[in-house]
Amino acid sequence: MPRVVPAVIRALDILELFLDRPQLSAREVAERLDLPRTTVHELLVTLVARSYLISVPGQPVQYRLGMPLFQLGAAFAGRLDLVREAQGVARDVAAASDEAVHVAVLDGGDVVYLVKVDSTHPVRMVSGVGLRLPAHCTAVGKVLLSSLDPAGLDAVLAKGTLPGMTPNSITDPDDLRAQLEDVRAEGVAVDIGESDDAMRCVAAAIRDHSGATIAAMSLSAPIIRWTAQAQVEWVKLVREGAAALSARMGYPAQPQ
Incomplete structure (x- = not known):
């Protein structure tokens, strides 16, 4: 060694x-x-x-x-196709929804945001590129955790009780496992005030040529703009955005 x-x-x-x-x-x-x-x-x-x-x-x-x-960070970002491609797709989804769009990756038990495109509304999500948050408190994080194999998820949850960010955060590993099953079945995850009690988010997976989940895309909006009708529209937009970015990363087009 x-x-x-x-x-x-x-x-x-x-x-x-x-x-x-x-x-x-x-x-x-x-x-x-x-x-x-x-x-x-x-x-x-x-x-x-x-x-x-x-x-x-x-x-x-x-x-x-x-x-x-x-300079080192810029050199890394310049060689990272995901970031370059994600910026264009995220801009399209943000333009269609006029809400904040993020792309994030998993790093241990956290998510790290690689791309952010903001909304034009005066009330918006406070976040930024490079921000690190507990994965279980975010929609992007739940999508990414749901993609792990059993051993990988066990390793993330090995510490037991999960730290919460708001009263809505999931802190019980068993509750999280149950929700991740729903995420796998639905193909999308929702954050209902779990990282910021004034915000709501929906996210979907980004896959590469092998079908592996490499990142997740989310659409975030304040609770004052989060209606049942808007959620249906935004789920559709984030699914389409994640699919478009997956295609750019080499994931084969899926039959409709």
């Missing part, structure tokens, strides 16, 4: 702290990672020397992400 390098792991741990904080001090980094300040100082100096972090002007012990990380 190749040996991992502890110093590299620690440097990556530092960079990942900035996923949810735009700016951190050396003291905060040391406290959040429970590392000696001398170790943190050496790592920060190295990251600054390579411009992966930069010192905040006027605040030399405060740090934020540097340009090389953007």
